[in-house]
Amino acid sequence: MATPVKDPLTGAETTGHVWDETLQEFNNPLPRWWLWTFYGTIIFAIVYWIMYPSWPIGKSYLKGVGNEITYKTDAGEEKTTHWNMRALLAHDMQNGESALKQKEYLEKVGAATYEQIAADADMSAFVRSYGVGMFGDNCAACHQSGGQGVVGMYPNLVDDDWLWGGDTQTIETTIRNGRLGYMPAFSKTFDETQLTQVASYVLSLSGEEADAAAVAEGQKIFQGETGGCYMCHTSEGKGMYAQGAANLTDKIWTVANLPAAETTQAKLDAVKAVIHNGVKRQMPVFGKDGRNLSDTEIKVLTAYLQQMSSETAQ
Amino acid sequence: MMKTEAVIEPKSTLQPRSVEGRFRNAKTAILVFAYAVFFLLPWLRWERAVGPDQAVLFDIPGRRYYIFDLVMHAQDIFWLTALLFLAAVLLFFVTTLFGRVFCGYFCFQTLWTDAFRFFEKFIQGDRVARLRLDKQPWNAEKILKKGLTHLSWLALALWTGISFALYWGDAFELTTAFFTGTAPSAMYGTAIILMSTTYLTAGWAKEHVCLHMCPYSRFQSVMFDQDTVIVSYDAKRGEGSTGRVKPIKDMRDQQARQSAGHGDCVDCGLCVQVCPTGVDIRKGLQIGCIHCALCIDACDGIMDKQGWERGLIRYTSEHGLEGKKTKVLKLRTVGYGLATLLATIYLVWSIGNSKLLEVTAVQIRSPLFVQLSDGRIQNSFEVKVNNKSMEAGRYQLVIDNFPGAELELGQFSDIQLKPDSSIRILAKIRYTVPPDDTQKNREFQFRLTPLEGKVKESVIIPSHFITP
Numbered sequence: 147m148a149t150p151v152k153d154p155l156t157g158a159e160t161t162g163h164v165w166d167e168t169l170q171e172f173n174n175p176l177p178r179w180w181l182w183t184f185y186g187t188i189i190f191a192i193v194y195w196i197m198y199p200s201w202p203i204g205k206s207y208l209k210g211v212g213n214e215i216t217y218k219t220d221a222g223e224e225k226t227t228h229w230n231m232r233a234l235l236a237h238d239m240q241n242g243e244s245a246l247k248q249k250e251y252l253e254k255v256g257a258a259t260y261e262q263i264a265a266d267a268d269m270s271a272f273v274r275s276y277g278v279g280m281f282g283d284n285c286a287a288c289h290q291s292g293g294q295g296v297v298g299m300y301p302n303l304v305d306d307d308w309l310w311g312g313d314t315q316t317i318e319t320t321i322r323n324g325r326l327g328y329m330p331a332f333s334k335t336f337d338e339t340q341l342t343q344v345a346s347y348v349l350s351l352s353g354e355e356a357d358a359a360a361v362a363e364g365q366k367i368f369q370g371e372t373g374g375c376y377m378c379h380t381s382e383g384k385g386m387y388a389q390g391a392a393n394l395t396d397k398i399w400t401v402a403n404l405p406a407a408e409t410t411q412a413k414l415d416a417v418k419a420v421i422h423n424g425v426k427r428q429m430p431v432f433g434k435d436g437r438n439l440s441d442t443e444i445k446v447l448t449a450y451l452q453q454m455s456s457e458t459a460q
Numbered sequence: 461m462m463k464t465e466a467v468i469e470p471k472s473t474l475q476p477r478s479v480e481g482r483f484r485n486a487k488t489a490i491l492v493f494a495y496a497v498f499f500l501l502p503w504l505r506w507e508r509a510v511g512p513d514q515a516v517l518f519d520i521p522g523r524r525y526y527i528f529d530l531v532m533h534a535q536d537i538f539w540l541t542a543l544l545f546l547a548a549v550l551l552f553f554v555t556t557l558f559g560r561v562f563c564g565y566f567c568f569q570t571l572w573t574d575a576f577r578f579f580e581k582f583i584q585g586d587r588v589a590r591l592r593l594d595k596q597p598w599n600a601e602k603i604l605k606k607g608l609t610h611l612s613w614l615a616l617a618l619w620t621g622i623s624f625a626l627y628w629g630d631a632f633e634l635t636t637a638f639f640t641g642t643a644p645s646a647m648y649g650t651a652i653i654l655m656s657t658t659y660l661t662a663g664w665a666k667e668h669v670c671l672h673m674c675p676y677s678r679f680q681s682v683m684f685d686q687d688t689v690i691v692s693y694d695a696k697r698g699e700g701s702t703g704r705v706k707p708i709k710d711m712r713d714q715q716a717r718q719s720a721g722h723g724d725c726v727d728c729g730l731c732v733q734v735c736p737t738g739v740d741i742r743k744g745l746q747i748g749c750i751h752c753a754l755c756i757d758a759c760d761g762i763m764d765k766q767g768w769e770r771g772l773i774r775y776t777s778e779h780g781l782e783g784k785k786t787k788v789l790k791l792r793t794v795g796y797g798l799a800t801l802l803a804t805i806y807l808v809w810s811i812g813n814s815k816l817l818e819v820t821a822v823q824i825r826s827p828l829f830v831q832l833s834d835g836r837i838q839n840s841f842e843v844k845v846n847n848k849s850m851e852a853g854r855y856q857l858v859i860d861n862f863p864g865a866e867l868e869l870g871q872f873s874d875i876q877l878k879p880d881s882s883i884r885i886l887a888k889i890r891y892t893v894p895p896d897d898t899q900k901n902r903e904f905q906f907r908l909t910p911l912e913g914k915v916k917e918s919v920i921i922p923s924h925f926i927t928p
């Protein structure tokens with residue numbers, strides 16, 4: 147550029163542009179510190195561009211240098227990758243402060259007995275908060291988020307009634323190995339009258355209304371060789387943990403949906419349907435051969451259920 | 461003709477002269493006190509039953525804020541809101557009464573710039589010496605003096621940054637860790653950011669912060685009125701009818717000056733030279749004046765030397781200058797004063813009445829109720845007991861107003877809590893619904909009764925029992 151144009155009045159340098167005869171544009175340079183800040187941002191951008199994922203190249207992209215993140219995959223292998231939010235999240239989930247605290251608690255729970263967990267308020271509280279997540283991931287699909295189950299399909303886990311037993315050892319076994327619940331269908335064994343009689347007896351066991359004559363006949367079938375029901379449900383009708391046979395004398399119905407039945411007839415029909423069709427239910431294996439939950443995870447779930455269920459006496 | 465420089469940027473590198481006097485002493489005293497508090501507080505130890513032995517500690521990961529015997533929990537954070545509100549109205553109140561005194565005496569920018577200028581003066585000498593040094597070409601002396609000044613500034617700035625970080629952890633541990641390179645990165649970040657901002661604002665920007673960057677300086681003018689007591693130059697006394705004049709020849713004597721129509725200002729310019737923001741107070745109130753009153757000290761010194769009455773520049777209101785009475789009780793002052801008072805009372809009351817024993821009971825909603833095999837209905841609650849006192853406590857949880865219901869707490873019928881700790885327990889309530897009762901929602905209360913510990917009164921928590 148030629149010699150700078152000066153404004154005659156102020157002596158300031160102008161851009162040389164003149165409008166309307168006298169209107170001029172001053173050439174005021176940026177303050178030095180501002181200029182340097184501007185250069186600084188450029189340098190920052192370049193450093194950032196080198197260190198972090200930036201330009202797309204074809205189907206790939208520049209991944210940046212010196213920004214490795216190491217984390218464990220779900221399969222348990224160590225993986226080192228360039229910086230990205232997913233890896234960072236995985237890394238934080240495994241190494242973050244709360245993750246480490248959680249790990250520490252898990253180890254503590256893993257080493258404790260069920261009695262120790264139940265007697266320790268902190269461990270109990272931890273089991274409740276960690277257990278609710280595990281339950282949600284593994285159990286809630288069938289037993290519902292609060293463990294209330296679905297009548298006829300999946301047992302309620304938070305009442306005080308158990309098909310296979312509610313002590314911690316049994317719960318653990320149930321989770322680890324799964325269960326196969328089976329009651330034969332009596333469609334071929336009983337005619338309609340017999341079906342009504344047995345069903346009436348079953349209803350009477352838990353104090354429901356039923357026709358007295360039918361109850362008396364039903365009792366004979368139940369306790370005798372015709373029905374043979376007593377073999378699993380016991381002659382008192384209290385059920386048997388070893389078979390997963392339901393207690394018929396309490397207020398809880400796991401298969402026949404009595405709570406939803408309004409009339410006596412509907413209740414009778416509900417029970418009849420169960421006897422007619424039989425029951426076939428399966429709980430999957432969550433131990434090594436199934437969903438592969440670890441011992442500690444099974445322990446947390448068991449302790450969680452022990453707390454949430456209403457069984458008082460173990 | 462205007463100079464290019466004057467058009468492009470405002471005059472920078474102010475070199476105020478130091479001054480002696482009562483306001484300077486007050487300013488110095490406040491500076492020393494504020495520095496003592498800020499720099500020494502993290503080092504003060506304090507004995508506690510549990511928790512750190514540091515008097516003031518903001519423990520973010522532990523969610524506890526320790527201020528001497530006051531332990532604040534995360535849920536007490538609304539006190540901070542109250543405190544900020546109080547600070548705001550107090551500032552408004554003081555500003556309405558006394559103008560920008562906060563700026564002149566308590567503002568961080570003022571305090572740190574002042575401290576930096578003490579170093580500058582100690583190393584380079586006072587105004588005249590500094591101006592000479594500035595003009596001097598770069599030689600060994602200039603390099604040494606300037607270098608030392610900046611070194612001292614950087615050291616103070618660094619120590620400022622470190623001291624701030626010390627409030628968030630154990631002061632002794634953090635300091636050792638900082639210098640051995642093992643401190644958390646947040647500490648290095650904090651220290652470096654605060655060091656650079658301190659160095660730049662107090663060392664380089666100085667009065668430009670007050671003049672161009674500070675938002676408070678922009679809106680304080682709406683809080684002024686003619687009764688606000690501000691630093692003012694008594695123009696009537698200073699200028700007389702024919703203006704100020706230097707005490708030359710026969711203008712030394714007050715009487716001679718007055719008969720010639722001249723005022724008491726001897727035009728020595730000291731008031732301008734001592735001003736940290738470069739204001740000429742004789743031109744009236746200006747936005748740059750931070751009410752530090754150093755010009756009063758300077759002028760008082762001159763008046764003393766002349767043997768004349770002090771107060772040519774003084775703290776007074778516009779009404780005062782006009783010879784009228786300064787009205788203090790006005791809607792504005794009373795309003796701000798009342799707000800300040802209320803905020804103070806609320807904060808003190810709230811802290812004084814904070815519950816040392818907090819209990820909550822949250823109903824488990826999935827499922828809301830469970831039928832048991834004997835026909836009873838059960839509801840579950842997660843009860844959280846928080847013992848905020850510094851003593852261990854033992855409590856008993858029962859239910860009130862719920863005849864026939866049974867409370868089951870597993871193994872925790874007796875709740876034991878360490879000092880400053882909390883517990884979560886599962887409470888189950890079982891109840892046989894009478895056959896003719898169709899009510900779905902029963903109100904009852906949990907009652908936590910302290911058996912041992914600092915808190916003696918029971919805590920009642922209203923709750924609901926839901927049946928199908």
Ligand code: SF4
Nearest residue numbers: 735749750752753755
């Ligand atoms: S004019 Fe006086 S009171 Fe105002 S900033 Fe300057 S020295 Fe301080």
Ligand code: SF4
Nearest residue numbers: 725726728729731759
């Ligand atoms: S210090 Fe006082 S006498 Fe000196 S110029 Fe300022 S107002 Fe006038």
